[in-house]
Amino acid sequence: MxxxxxxxxxxxxxxxxxxxxxxxxxxxxxxxxxxxxxxxxxxxxxxxxxxxxxxxxxxxxxxxxxxxxxxxxxxxxxxxxxxxxxxxxxxxxxxxxxxxxxxxxxxxxxxxxxxxxxxxxxxxxxxxxxxxxxxxxxxxxxxxxxxxxxxxxxxxxxxxxxxxxxxxxxxxxxxxxxxxxxxxxxxxxxxxxxxxxxxxxxxxxxxxxxxxFWELFLYSLEGIISFSTAPLAIASVTGFIFFVLSFLAIVVIIIREMMWHGSAFGWPSLVCIIFFIGGIQLFCIGILGQYMARTYLETKKRPIYIVKEHN
Missing domain, CATH: 3.90.550.10 (Spore Coat Polysaccharide Biosynthesis Protein SpsA; Chain A)
Known part of the structure; x- marks a missing residue:
């Protein structure tokens, strides 16, 4: 045998x-x-x-x-x-x-x-x-x-x-x-x-x-992106939540302006809100970009490895 x-x-x-x-x-x-x-x-x-x-x-x-x-x-x-x-x-x-x-x-x-x-x-x-x-x-x-x-x-x-x-x-x-x-x-x-x-x-x-540590972090991202589309859903949900919050904030500002005139002024708070919302947008775009980058690399059909020498 x-x-x-x-x-x-x-x-x-x-x-x-x-x-x-x-x-x-x-x-x-x-x-x-x-x-x-x-x-x-x-x-x-x-x-x-x-x-x-x-x-x-x-x-x-x-x-x-x-x-x-x-x-x-x-x-x-x-x-x-x-x-x-x-x-x-x-x-x-x-x-x-x-x-x-x-x-x-x-x-x-x-x-x-x-x-x-x-x-x-x-x-x-x-x-x-x-x-x-x-x-x-x-x-x-x-x-x-x-x-x-x-x-x-x-x-x-x-x-x-x-x-x-x-x-x-x-x-x-x-x-x-x-x-x-x-x-x-x-x-x-x-x-x-x-x-x-x-x-x-x-x-x-x-x-x-x-x-x-950085290489392990990137490797963990590879695993998350390869075996889950949840980050895309998280980005969508986050965007929807902040849309609702922004809409409620606008309503509150209008009501305050109608009740107490001059309460809608103040550029520092406005700048903070813009930076905050902008950061959330960039974060969500970054998640989408990671998935697009993986798709881009897959479509190239490059070899996974190249052997220079063997026995």
């Missing part, structure tokens, strides 16, 4: 220090313990600025199970995940971070769970955010609460990209070929039965995170 195969996708951006540690951990914690399974490890070099590609090449020369794709520039983690899924050939496909914040030993439990027909995917979520700055943890929790209120796609709080999927689910994800990608939402949108495994936050083994 032919052995089953697991593909492990590992996006990398300037992670030359973490890659050897990650590889050794996979060999020790997973590959040697699952000798009945074939493996391929797919490193995605996302336009790194250091010696990431060189380190990966050196490993691939020693281990034929290592494959790599090197992008022509930095396209982002979402593009790296999509590229990995596109090139994975395994019966099961895993996605994990190179910094070992995703414990590789959990892959064994994931695989054993998927051997039954009950689940199509085993995913992970963090139960704690120990070691993260408070402000970052606060906004992360707020994001999950907000998006789950306005979106029809439920996204589990603390969900990681770290998961193991059967081939049918991978094929379904690849059919979602949109340019602006938010994988956490796509994983949930395609459906399939998913079992969640919880674990506590783990510190990076090497290097520093490449996600700044």
């Amino acid at each position: 032919e052995k089953q195969k697991i593909s492990i996708i590992i996006p990398c951006y300037s992670e030359e220090e973490a890659i050897p540690i990650c590889y050794n951990a996979l060999i020790k914690e997973v590959i040697l313990r699952l000798s009945e399974v074939n493996f391929e490890i797919i490193f995605i070099d996302d336009g790194s600025k250091d010696e990431t590609l060189k380190v990966i090449k050196n490993l691939s020369e020693k281990d034929s199970r290592i494959k790599y794709l090197s992008f022509s520039r930095n396209f982002g983690k979402e593009a790296a995940i999509y590229a990995g899924l596109n090139h994975a050939t395994g019966d099961y496909v895993a996605i994990m971070d190179v910094d070992l914040q995703d414990p590789p030993e959990l892959l064994i439990l994931m695989y054993e769970t998927l051997l039954t027909d009950e689940y199509d995917c085993v995913a992970t979520r963090r139960t704690t955010r120990q070691g993260e700055p408070f402000i970052r943890s606060f906004f992360a929790k707020a994001f999950y609460r907000f998006i789950n209120k306005i979106s029809q796609t439920d996204i589990v709080e603390g969900a990681r990209d770290f998961r193991l999927m059967k081939r049918p689910m991978v094929e379904a994800i690849l059919k979602v070929g949109e340019y602006n990608r938010f994988s956490k939402g796509i994983f949930e949108w395609v459906g399939f039965n998913t079992k969640w495994i919880e674990f506590e936050n783990v510190e990076r083994v090497a290097g520093i995170t490449k996600w700044s």
Whole structure:
């Protein structure tokens, strides 16, 4: 009987220090313990600025199970995940971070769970955010609460990209070929039965995170816009509310002028109202602009990533 195969996708951006540690951990914690399974490890070099590609090449020369794709520039983690899924050939496909914040030993439990027909995917979520700055943890929790209120796609709080999927689910994800990608939402949108495994936050083994607060904020906006049209409705409702308030204010001013002559004068209050209403208008136009910008990018049909070099 032919052995089953697991593909492990590992996006990398300037992670030359973490890659050897990650590889050794996979060999020790997973590959040697699952000798009945074939493996391929797919490193995605996302336009790194250091010696990431060189380190990966050196490993691939020693281990034929290592494959790599090197992008022509930095396209982002979402593009790296999509590229990995596109090139994975395994019966099961895993996605994990190179910094070992995703414990590789959990892959064994994931695989054993998927051997039954009950689940199509085993995913992970963090139960704690120990070691993260408070402000970052606060906004992360707020994001999950907000998006789950306005979106029809439920996204589990603390969900990681770290998961193991059967081939049918991978094929379904690849059919979602949109340019602006938010994988956490796509994983949930395609459906399939998913079992969640919880674990506590783990510190990076090497290097520093490449996600700044601003980048995480933009990424959260991507998720909100990709999986909800509620902000457009909020803009419309806000505009209607201020229209009603403005109309009531005009009525009050007319009544005051009729009862107490000269009460309608005063430019400071008028300027404040103009600035306030103008700000609301610009805010609503900005929401509309974000959706139009995403539509504009989708209509260009640009490739999600460009591979410069691979093996």
